[in-house]
Each structure stands twice: as structure tokens, then as C-alpha cells.
Amino acid sequence: MTAQRLRTLRSWSLIAPAVAVLALLAAGGPGRAAAPAGPPVPRVPSDSPTALGYSARGADTCLICHRTNARVMGIFRSPHAQPDNPASPFGPGGLQCEACHGPGGAHVKAFGMKPAGIVVFGPHSPTPAARQNAMCLACHKNVQHAWLTGAHAANDVTCADCHQIHGATDPVRMRATEATVCAKCHAGVVARFREPFHHPVPEGTMTCSSCHDPHGSLGADMLVKSTVNATCTACHAEMRGPFLWPHQPVSDDCLNCHAPHGSVVPALLREPTPILCQQCHDLAGHPSVPYGPQGLPAGTPNPYLLIGGCVNCHSRIHGSNSPAGQDLMR
Ligand code: HEC
Ligand code: HEC
Ligand code: HEC
Ligand code: HEC
Ligand code: HEC
Ligand code: HEC
Ligand code: HEC
Ligand code: HEC
Ligand code: HEC
Ligand code: HEC
Structure with missing residues (x-):
């Protein structure tokens, strides 16, 4: 458990959020601007987000409890926070936090005390790698083709092992820091770049992904070209x-x-x-x-x-x- 998360827990007043959540749950209601307009008769259409286990008010519900975690709030500075882009989790019709974390209704009802089916990312996550990655691949279909052919997918590496999503910057996508992310798992390879003769990755002229597709490729060793x-x-x-x-x-x-x-x-x-x-x-x-120094002065x-x-x-x-x-x- 990170220090940051401990701080979050300590800073909590459990009562205030619980009351707020109860109020929201009682209100039920169409608080999520994003919810699709259902047919007029049934109050909760069978395919509506709430019926499928999502929380009633999307991010507004989640943030009752999670807004004090500065890291969580970083999502609003990330490329995913595009309110006008229908493809974005936060765009019109988007499931917001739950586009990635999955249906959170049960987690909310348990006052956050249980993950209760939400998708947790990161190296210590109880959520299987394939399920974590499926959340991302549902939108990033262009990555899927390469991903399914690569050694990373086959070895349960997750998108979140490399990508930092809750922030304005993503170190793995920046020239100067990409290799430090790879070094978490490939320390031996990264060390080769400290030998006296090396491709200029530490100098920032090129990156690991100049030669490798980190998502996968049909070539051996996930090289960018086939050979x-x-x-x-x-x-x-x-x-x-x-x-x-x-x-x-x-x-x-x-x-x-x-x-x-x-x-x-x-x-x-x-x-x-x-x-x-x-x-x-x-x-x-x-x-x-002849290879030998025959015919040349002695000692040559x-x-x-x-x-x-x-x-x-x-x-x-x-x-x-x-x-x-x-x-x-x-
Ligand atoms: C685009 C996908 C995506 C969206 C949208 C998203 N998250 Fe996350 N979330 C992640 C990933 C991936 C991680 C793992 C840490 C990271 O990559 O930054 C994470 C981590 C977390 C964590 C653990 C943070 C910690 O301190 O370890 C919490 C809590 C969380 N998200 C809540 C939320 C809430 C609340 C929202 C909506 C406001 C949200 N997430 C929106 C993908 C997402
Ligand atoms: C009633 C308060 C509450 C609400 C509402 C709530 N959570 Fe949580 N959540 C918690 C608590 C408590 C934890 C466990 C402590 C922690 O890890 O921060 C937690 C943990 C998490 C984690 C796992 C963090 C990790 O790395 O272990 C994620 C992801 C998460 N919540 C996402 C969400 C999302 C998405 C929503 C909205 C659908 C939401 N939460 C709504 C209280 C809440
Ligand atoms: C609801 C759809 C959706 C989900 C789910 C989603 N993304 Fe995205 N993602 C987007 C959109 C839209 C953008 C912005 C693309 C753009 O601006 O061109 C984006 C941007 C990104 C970028 C930056 C790309 C760039 O060119 O700036 C990365 C990296 C990324 N997503 C990774 C992830 C990961 C990892 C996950 C899972 C934890 C995830 N995404 C989940 C829709 C989604
Ligand atoms: C081994 C580390 C690693 C893993 C795992 C990884 N990525 Fe990436 N990803 C990168 C790097 C590095 C870049 C930047 C590539 C470049 O600049 O050529 C990138 C770029 C991206 C982009 C933006 C450019 C593009 O190709 O559209 C998206 C979106 C993305 N990744 C999504 C994902 C998703 C979804 C997953 C999981 C299925 C994933 N990544 C897993 C390292 C990784
Ligand atoms: C979370 C750990 C992790 C991270 C981070 C990671 N990898 Fe890997 N990588 C693996 C595992 C596991 C394998 C498969 C076993 C092996 O070959 O060591 C692998 C294999 C590879 C392979 C060999 C592929 C093959 O077909 O044999 C390449 C190339 C590679 N990774 C490149 C990268 C690059 C580039 C980065 C950074 C952008 C990166 N990896 C980040 C875990 C990781
Ligand atoms: C039979 C061994 C051998 C093979 C195979 C080989 N090289 Fe070389 N390469 C050398 C030697 C020896 C030198 C050093 C030449 C010198 O010191 O003058 C060299 C030097 C180089 C240099 C730097 C010096 C220069 O001439 O610009 C580059 C770049 C290079 N090789 C690229 C390649 C590429 C690309 C391939 C594959 C298409 C390749 N080499 C295959 C033996 C080889
Ligand atoms: C100049 C192109 C190039 C660059 C840059 C490069 N690689 Fe490689 N990498 C290769 C080639 C070619 C192979 C295949 C080696 C073999 O078959 O012996 C390979 C193999 C690998 C392997 C699998 C075999 C092994 O040696 O363990 C990993 C993991 C790997 N690279 C990671 C990385 C990482 C991490 C970086 C950045 C720090 C990186 N590579 C930068 C060309 C490159
Ligand atoms: C993305 C471009 C790129 C790719 C791909 C690439 N290289 Fe290089 N290579 C460079 C650069 C840049 C240098 C550094 C040149 C310098 O310092 O003048 C370099 C240097 C070298 C040198 C040393 C030159 C010297 O004078 O010492 C050799 C040998 C070499 N590369 C071979 C390879 C081999 C073999 C591969 C494939 C596995 C490869 N390169 C792939 C860009 C690349
Ligand atoms: C002083 C210059 C010189 C040096 C140094 C040299 N060679 Fe040669 N090599 C030649 C000449 C001249 C020929 C062509 C005449 C011949 O076939 O003998 C040749 C031919 C060859 C051939 C072709 C043989 C054939 O069947 O046609 C090979 C293989 C060869 N050298 C390998 C080497 C190797 C390996 C080294 C280093 C151990 C080396 N050479 C060092 C001058 C040199
Ligand atoms: C991986 C094996 C390998 C290595 C290493 C290698 N060669 Fe060769 N070389 C060959 C083969 C195979 C041929 C073609 C022989 C033939 O056509 O009979 C050849 C041919 C030659 C020829 C003659 C060209 C011809 O067609 O007659 C010369 C000269 C030569 N090599 C020099 C070198 C030198 C110098 C080095 C070290 C820098 C070197 N080779 C490293 C395998 C190798």
C-alpha cells in the first residue's frame, strides 16, 4: 500500500461520504448527463448503466470519496479528459471512471470497503491482467492487433505496467524516460546501454521503441520490422x-x-x-x-x-x- 493511499485513508471522514452516498443512492436518478435516454415507460431500462451495475452518477459518485487523492484527480489533466470527444471516457455518453474501472455500483454500496468487482490496475492488482487490458483495448482497438501477437500479452504484462493514466504526463511515452520504465523489468538489457559503445538511447537520440514495438509485432523479439x-x-x-x-x-x-x-x-x-x-x-x-609474418623482419x-x-x-x-x-x- 502506497504512502499516498495511506494518507487518503487517514484523511477520510467515513461518515460524511457515507451519508452523501446514501442520499445519492436514494435519489437514484438521472444525475449522469451521459446516460442514454431510454424508452419512456420503464424507469430503469434493462441496458441502462445502473441496471448493469454502474453507479448512478458516474464520476460524481466516485469523487465523493476519491477526490482527496491528488493522484486520482490527475485524470482530469490527462489526454483522457476530453469532455467534447465522444470517444473519450469523459465525453458525451461516456462511462467516465467506470469506462476503465468497470461497473462500480457494488463497490459504492459497500462504501468502498470492498473492491466488489471494480477493475483495479497496477502490479499488485487482484484483477487478472487480461481483464485489466480488455478495459483499455475496448477503446484502443488499433493497439489490439499488435498486442495479441506480443510477448507482453503472453506474459500477463498490463497496459498499466507501462502507462501512467492518472496524470498530465506519461513517462513511457517520453523519449527521456521511456527506458526507465522498461528497466523495471529489463534491467539487464538497459544496463547494456551503459557499455562504452551503445545505441544512443541514454543520450535521448533514440528510444527502445525505435527498434521494438512495445505492444507487440509479428517479427521476432517484437521488432518494428519483420526481420x-x-x-x-x-x-x-x-x-x-x-x-x-x-x-x-x-x-x-x-x-x-x-x-x-x-x-x-x-x-x-x-x-x-x-x-x-x-x-x-x-x-x-x-x-x-600466408597469414604468418614470414619474410618480414624478426619481431614484426x-x-x-x-x-x-x-x-x-x-x-x-x-x-x-x-x-x-x-x-x-x-
Ligand atoms: C482511462 C482509464 C481510467 C479512467 C477513465 C480512470 N482511471 Fe483510475 N486508474 C486507471 C489506471 C490505469 C490506474 C493505475 C494507476 C495509473 O496508471 O495511474 C488507476 C488508478 C486508480 C486508483 C488508485 C489510485 C492510487 O492512488 O493508487 C483509484 C482510486 C482510481 N483509479 C479511481 C478513479 C476514479 C475515481 C476515476 C474517475 C474520476 C478514474 N479512476 C478514472 C485507469 C483509469
Ligand atoms: C463510499 C466511498 C467510496 C466511493 C463512493 C467509491 N470508492 Fe473507490 N474506494 C473506496 C475505499 C475506501 C477504497 C479502499 C482504499 C483505497 O484503496 O483507496 C477504494 C478503492 C478503490 C480502488 C482501488 C484502489 C487500489 O489501488 O487498491 C479503485 C480503483 C476505486 N476505489 C475506484 C472507484 C470508482 C471508479 C468509484 C466510482 C464508481 C469509486 N471507487 C467509488 C471508497 C469509495
Ligand atoms: C472509453 C474509451 C477509452 C478507454 C476505456 C481508454 N481510453 Fe485511452 N484514450 C481514449 C481517447 C479518446 C484518447 C485520446 C486520443 C486522442 O486524443 O487522440 C485516449 C488516449 C490514450 C493515450 C494517449 C494517446 C495519445 O496519443 O496521446 C494512451 C497512452 C491511452 N489512452 C491508454 C489507455 C489505457 C492504458 C487504458 C486502460 C487503462 C485506456 N487508454 C482506456 C479512449 C479510451
Ligand atoms: C511495455 C510497455 C507498454 C505496454 C505494456 C503498453 N504500452 Fe502503450 N505505449 C508504450 C510506448 C513506449 C508508447 C509510445 C510509442 C511511440 O512513441 O512510438 C505507447 C503508446 C501507446 C498509445 C499511443 C500511440 C498509439 O499507438 O496509438 C496508446 C493508445 C497505447 N500505448 C495504449 C496501450 C494499451 C491499450 C496497452 C495495453 C493493451 C498498452 N498501451 C500497453 C508502451 C507500452
Ligand atoms: C512489468 C514488466 C515489464 C515491463 C515494464 C516491460 N517489459 Fe518487456 N517483457 C516483460 C516480460 C515478462 C517479457 C517476456 C519474458 C522475457 O522475454 O523476458 C518481456 C519481453 C520483452 C521483449 C522480448 C520479446 C520477445 O519476443 O522475446 C522485448 C523486446 C521487450 N520486452 C521490450 C520491452 C520494452 C521496450 C519495454 C519498455 C517500453 C518493456 N519491455 C517493458 C516484462 C516487461
Ligand atoms: C561479418 C560481420 C558483420 C556483419 C554481419 C555486419 N557488420 Fe556492420 N560492421 C562490421 C565491422 C567489422 C565493422 C567495423 C568496421 C570498421 O571498423 O571499419 C562494422 C561497422 C558497422 C557500422 C559503423 C561503421 C560504418 O561503417 O558506418 C554500422 C552502422 C554497421 N556496421 C551496421 C551494420 C548493419 C546494419 C548490418 C546488417 C545489415 C551489419 N552491420 C552487419 C561487421 C559486420
Ligand atoms: C537498435 C535497435 C534496438 C534498440 C534501440 C533496442 N533494442 Fe532490444 N533488441 C534489438 C534486437 C535486434 C534484439 C534481438 C536480439 C537477439 O536476437 O539476440 C533485441 C532484443 C531485446 C530483448 C529480448 C532479448 C534479450 O536480450 O533479453 C529485450 C527484452 C529487449 N531487446 C529490450 C530492449 C529495451 C528495454 C530497450 C531500450 C532500453 C531496447 N531493447 C532497445 C534491437 C534493439
Ligand atoms: C532508429 C534508427 C536506428 C536503428 C533502427 C538502428 N540504428 Fe544503429 N545507430 C543509430 C544511431 C543514431 C547510431 C549512432 C550514430 C553515431 O553515434 O554517430 C547508431 C550506431 C550504430 C553502430 C555503431 C556505429 C559506430 O560508428 O560506432 C552500429 C554498428 C549500428 N548502429 C548497428 C545497428 C544494428 C545492427 C541495428 C539493428 C539491430 C541498428 N543499428 C538499428 C540508429 C539506428
Ligand atoms: C594485408 C591485407 C590483408 C589483411 C590484413 C587480411 N587480408 Fe584477407 N585477403 C587479402 C587479399 C589481398 C586477398 C585476396 C587474395 C587472396 O585470395 O589471397 C584476401 C582474401 C581473403 C578471403 C577470400 C579468400 C577466397 O577464398 O577468395 C578471406 C575469407 C579473407 N581474406 C579473410 C581475411 C581475414 C579473416 C582476415 C583477418 C584475420 C584477413 N583476411 C586479413 C588481404 C588481407
Ligand atoms: C558468420 C560467419 C562469418 C563471419 C563472422 C565473417 N564472415 Fe566473411 N564470409 C562468410 C561467408 C559465408 C562468406 C562467403 C564464402 C564463400 O562465398 O565461399 C564470406 C566471405 C568473405 C570474404 C570473401 C568474399 C568472397 O566472396 O570471396 C572475405 C574477404 C571475408 N568474408 C572477410 C571477412 C572478415 C574480414 C570478417 C570479419 C570482420 C568476416 N569475413 C566475418 C562468413 C563470415
Whole structure:
């Protein structure tokens, strides 16, 4: 239980709200401007909000008790508080608080002492993840398609694990703070960005969602494009090819040689050269050029194995468009 919530509880006079609620419940009534006009005869249409378990006066009822919680009141500074937008919870016809928290009639009748079927969000919520998310997806249908394909939905991550709804700002949607939200669960990945060579996420030039769709995607690892290479070459177009002389592992997968997040090796390489190259290329020697320093003065280091040795000569490592580039040297 948060300190804030404890404060809320302590600041309560239970009697005043109880009296007010009883008065409201007795009045019943069409206090909710939003309630759809039913047919004239039945006083409570069977599909009216109250008949379906919603409170009689929407937010006005909820706020009798919850208005002292500054965090709750933050909803009115959020993008959801659009009184003129019929798609918004607070727009004409909207169910207001209960659009997200579900029917709250029973919770109100219990004077808030029991959740009584309301949807509670957040990491310690008793409400199952799928039910929490269904409340949001009912309106955000554009997110649903990606969401259902992703690892987050499959692992019971909720919208509210990332999004802060009761506030003017939502840290996960701001460049400077997005990664700190991911770090709650992916501390190991975020730590890679502190290695000496890394994609400029901590610098704010890009975010995790430059490469990943946090809602999900059909590509592996929830990448924004269907393959690793399509994701990388969306920004690094010069490595996309096609080349006259391609280097097979490049067109296969950039991750054969690069780490996506961070590395201790320059250019985000998985291993320094020549070890990197020799994972695939024979240690024994070039077909026509000997690897060893034979013929050179004693003590000369092996030029093929110096730091960066291979790319000193094979500088067109991603592929060459030169007619004479078959050895990736020009
Ligand atoms: C758009 C969906 C949405 C609407 C509308 C909404 N809430 Fe929430 N509510 C949430 C989510 C999500 C959380 C979890 C905390 C967060 O994300 O900020 C939450 C948290 C809460 C909490 C717990 C706060 C705390 O201190 O931990 C209360 C109480 C609450 N809402 C009441 C209300 C009331 C009252 C209204 C109407 C005035 C309302 N909510 C409108 C989505 C919504
Ligand atoms: C009679 C007072 C009262 C009314 C009216 C009331 N609540 Fe509550 N509500 C409480 C109490 C008490 C709690 C438990 C203490 C707490 O968590 O703040 C609570 C808890 C909650 C929580 C769970 C907070 C959490 O994180 O555990 C949500 C969400 C919530 N109420 C939403 C609503 C909504 C939506 C309405 C309007 C339909 C509403 N409440 C009406 C008193 C009330
Ligand atoms: C009753 C429909 C409705 C419900 C339920 C609802 N939303 Fe929204 N949401 C909207 C509308 C309308 C907007 C404003 C869109 C705009 O201004 O373009 C919005 C805006 C947002 C935004 C900001 C988008 C932007 O571009 O600024 C986020 C994030 C969001 N909602 C997440 C959620 C989450 C998470 C939940 C569930 C806790 C939720 N919504 C529940 C209708 C809803
Ligand atoms: C893993 C964290 C995470 C989770 C979980 C998550 N979101 Fe988001 N959401 C984001 C980020 C990050 C952005 C901003 C993306 C961008 O700027 O490209 C975003 C953007 C949005 C937007 C505004 C842009 C858009 O795509 O329309 C909406 C609406 C939204 N999320 C709704 C949801 C809903 C609904 C859920 C739950 C079904 C959800 N989100 C779950 C991280 C998350
Ligand atoms: C509440 C915890 C939580 C938060 C916050 C969270 N994730 Fe995740 N994420 C998970 C879980 C659980 C999985 C699935 C298990 C795993 O791969 O670790 C996952 C998996 C992933 C995967 C791997 C997908 C796959 O197909 O294997 C990516 C990529 C990812 N998350 C990105 C993000 C990004 C980006 C953010 C921030 C915008 C974020 N996550 C925030 C819990 C979280
Ligand atoms: C430059 C693009 C890029 C950026 C930026 C990026 N990722 Fe990734 N991420 C990838 C790729 C590519 C993979 C697949 C790695 C693999 O298959 O070995 C991946 C894999 C993952 C995975 C699943 C595998 C693992 O390593 O655990 C998670 C979780 C993840 N990323 C989270 C994040 C988070 C959180 C951020 C932001 C702090 C982030 N990523 C930023 C490209 C990126
Ligand atoms: C959203 C655009 C974007 C995407 C997508 C992207 N990158 Fe980058 N990449 C950058 C930026 C920006 C830099 C930093 C450039 C700088 O500092 O000059 C960078 C730097 C690099 C570097 C280091 C360059 C150097 O000189 O040290 C490598 C290697 C790299 N990216 C590979 C990849 C790979 C592999 C992928 C796919 C997993 C990828 N990038 C996806 C934008 C992107
Ligand atoms: C066979 C290993 C290998 C593969 C596969 C590979 N690279 Fe590289 N990449 C390197 C090496 C080695 C360097 C360092 C070059 C240097 O130091 O001159 C490098 C450097 C880079 C750089 C920064 C320097 C520059 O030339 O701008 C970027 C960006 C880059 N690679 C992107 C990619 C992308 C995108 C892919 C996938 C399409 C990819 N790489 C696949 C080996 C590879
Ligand atoms: C993941 C395996 C892999 C890695 C790592 C790798 N290569 Fe290759 N390389 C290949 C394959 C496969 C070919 C194509 C061989 C063929 O066509 O017979 C190739 C071809 C070449 C060619 C000759 C071009 C041709 O078609 O004859 C050169 C030169 C080369 N690689 C240099 C390097 C260098 C330098 C590195 C390190 C920066 C490196 N390679 C890393 C797999 C790899
Ligand atoms: C001093 C320049 C130089 C350095 C350094 C160098 N190479 Fe070469 N490499 C060549 C030349 C010249 C050729 C083409 C002539 C030949 O086929 O022997 C070649 C050809 C190759 C080929 C193609 C062989 C074939 O079948 O056509 C591969 C693979 C290769 N080098 C890998 C490497 C690797 C791995 C390293 C680092 C350990 C490396 N080279 C370092 C000059 C160099």
C-alpha cells in the first residue's frame, strides 16, 4: 500500500461520504448527463448503466470519496479528459471512471470497503491482467492487433505496467524516460546501454521503441520490422544492399557480428577482429597470402592479426559495389 493511499485513508471522514452516498443512492436518478435516454415507460431500462451495475452518477459518485487523492484527480489533466470527444471516457455518453474501472455500483454500496468487482490496475492488482487490458483495448482497438501477437500479452504484462493514466504526463511515452520504465523489468538489457559503445538511447537520440514495438509485432523479439535486417537498415540504409559483391553473413543477419544494445568492442561488435572473423574463416591462412609474418623482419607482429587487422584490408566488410570488390577490399 502506497504512502499516498495511506494518507487518503487517514484523511477520510467515513461518515460524511457515507451519508452523501446514501442520499445519492436514494435519489437514484438521472444525475449522469451521459446516460442514454431510454424508452419512456420503464424507469430503469434493462441496458441502462445502473441496471448493469454502474453507479448512478458516474464520476460524481466516485469523487465523493476519491477526490482527496491528488493522484486520482490527475485524470482530469490527462489526454483522457476530453469532455467534447465522444470517444473519450469523459465525453458525451461516456462511462467516465467506470469506462476503465468497470461497473462500480457494488463497490459504492459497500462504501468502498470492498473492491466488489471494480477493475483495479497496477502490479499488485487482484484483477487478472487480461481483464485489466480488455478495459483499455475496448477503446484502443488499433493497439489490439499488435498486442495479441506480443510477448507482453503472453506474459500477463498490463497496459498499466507501462502507462501512467492518472496524470498530465506519461513517462513511457517520453523519449527521456521511456527506458526507465522498461528497466523495471529489463534491467539487464538497459544496463547494456551503459557499455562504452551503445545505441544512443541514454543520450535521448533514440528510444527502445525505435527498434521494438512495445505492444507487440509479428517479427521476432517484437521488432518494428519483420526481420532484424529490415529493422537495422531502416536507419543504416547504406548496409542494405543489394551489393555486387555481398558478404553473406551481412545479408543473413546483422547480429552475426553486432550486438544490438551495447558492447565493450567498438562499432558494437560482438567480438574484436580478428576473432570475430575467425569464427567463420579458417585460421590456417589466406589461400594465396600466408597469414604468418614470414619474410618480414624478426619481431614484426602478424599484420593479419593486428587489432582491426582484417578490416584494414577488407574495408568493404558489408559488401562491395566495385567491379573488383570480390574480396571486399574496395
Ligand atoms: C482511462 C482509464 C481510467 C479512467 C477513465 C480512470 N482511471 Fe483510475 N486508474 C486507471 C489506471 C490505469 C490506474 C493505475 C494507476 C495509473 O496508471 O495511474 C488507476 C488508478 C486508480 C486508483 C488508485 C489510485 C492510487 O492512488 O493508487 C483509484 C482510486 C482510481 N483509479 C479511481 C478513479 C476514479 C475515481 C476515476 C474517475 C474520476 C478514474 N479512476 C478514472 C485507469 C483509469
Ligand atoms: C463510499 C466511498 C467510496 C466511493 C463512493 C467509491 N470508492 Fe473507490 N474506494 C473506496 C475505499 C475506501 C477504497 C479502499 C482504499 C483505497 O484503496 O483507496 C477504494 C478503492 C478503490 C480502488 C482501488 C484502489 C487500489 O489501488 O487498491 C479503485 C480503483 C476505486 N476505489 C475506484 C472507484 C470508482 C471508479 C468509484 C466510482 C464508481 C469509486 N471507487 C467509488 C471508497 C469509495
Ligand atoms: C472509453 C474509451 C477509452 C478507454 C476505456 C481508454 N481510453 Fe485511452 N484514450 C481514449 C481517447 C479518446 C484518447 C485520446 C486520443 C486522442 O486524443 O487522440 C485516449 C488516449 C490514450 C493515450 C494517449 C494517446 C495519445 O496519443 O496521446 C494512451 C497512452 C491511452 N489512452 C491508454 C489507455 C489505457 C492504458 C487504458 C486502460 C487503462 C485506456 N487508454 C482506456 C479512449 C479510451
Ligand atoms: C511495455 C510497455 C507498454 C505496454 C505494456 C503498453 N504500452 Fe502503450 N505505449 C508504450 C510506448 C513506449 C508508447 C509510445 C510509442 C511511440 O512513441 O512510438 C505507447 C503508446 C501507446 C498509445 C499511443 C500511440 C498509439 O499507438 O496509438 C496508446 C493508445 C497505447 N500505448 C495504449 C496501450 C494499451 C491499450 C496497452 C495495453 C493493451 C498498452 N498501451 C500497453 C508502451 C507500452
Ligand atoms: C512489468 C514488466 C515489464 C515491463 C515494464 C516491460 N517489459 Fe518487456 N517483457 C516483460 C516480460 C515478462 C517479457 C517476456 C519474458 C522475457 O522475454 O523476458 C518481456 C519481453 C520483452 C521483449 C522480448 C520479446 C520477445 O519476443 O522475446 C522485448 C523486446 C521487450 N520486452 C521490450 C520491452 C520494452 C521496450 C519495454 C519498455 C517500453 C518493456 N519491455 C517493458 C516484462 C516487461
Ligand atoms: C537498435 C535497435 C534496438 C534498440 C534501440 C533496442 N533494442 Fe532490444 N533488441 C534489438 C534486437 C535486434 C534484439 C534481438 C536480439 C537477439 O536476437 O539476440 C533485441 C532484443 C531485446 C530483448 C529480448 C532479448 C534479450 O536480450 O533479453 C529485450 C527484452 C529487449 N531487446 C529490450 C530492449 C529495451 C528495454 C530497450 C531500450 C532500453 C531496447 N531493447 C532497445 C534491437 C534493439
Ligand atoms: C532508429 C534508427 C536506428 C536503428 C533502427 C538502428 N540504428 Fe544503429 N545507430 C543509430 C544511431 C543514431 C547510431 C549512432 C550514430 C553515431 O553515434 O554517430 C547508431 C550506431 C550504430 C553502430 C555503431 C556505429 C559506430 O560508428 O560506432 C552500429 C554498428 C549500428 N548502429 C548497428 C545497428 C544494428 C545492427 C541495428 C539493428 C539491430 C541498428 N543499428 C538499428 C540508429 C539506428
Ligand atoms: C561479418 C560481420 C558483420 C556483419 C554481419 C555486419 N557488420 Fe556492420 N560492421 C562490421 C565491422 C567489422 C565493422 C567495423 C568496421 C570498421 O571498423 O571499419 C562494422 C561497422 C558497422 C557500422 C559503423 C561503421 C560504418 O561503417 O558506418 C554500422 C552502422 C554497421 N556496421 C551496421 C551494420 C548493419 C546494419 C548490418 C546488417 C545489415 C551489419 N552491420 C552487419 C561487421 C559486420
Ligand atoms: C558468420 C560467419 C562469418 C563471419 C563472422 C565473417 N564472415 Fe566473411 N564470409 C562468410 C561467408 C559465408 C562468406 C562467403 C564464402 C564463400 O562465398 O565461399 C564470406 C566471405 C568473405 C570474404 C570473401 C568474399 C568472397 O566472396 O570471396 C572475405 C574477404 C571475408 N568474408 C572477410 C571477412 C572478415 C574480414 C570478417 C570479419 C570482420 C568476416 N569475413 C566475418 C562468413 C563470415
Ligand atoms: C594485408 C591485407 C590483408 C589483411 C590484413 C587480411 N587480408 Fe584477407 N585477403 C587479402 C587479399 C589481398 C586477398 C585476396 C587474395 C587472396 O585470395 O589471397 C584476401 C582474401 C581473403 C578471403 C577470400 C579468400 C577466397 O577464398 O577468395 C578471406 C575469407 C579473407 N581474406 C579473410 C581475411 C581475414 C579473416 C582476415 C583477418 C584475420 C584477413 N583476411 C586479413 C588481404 C588481407
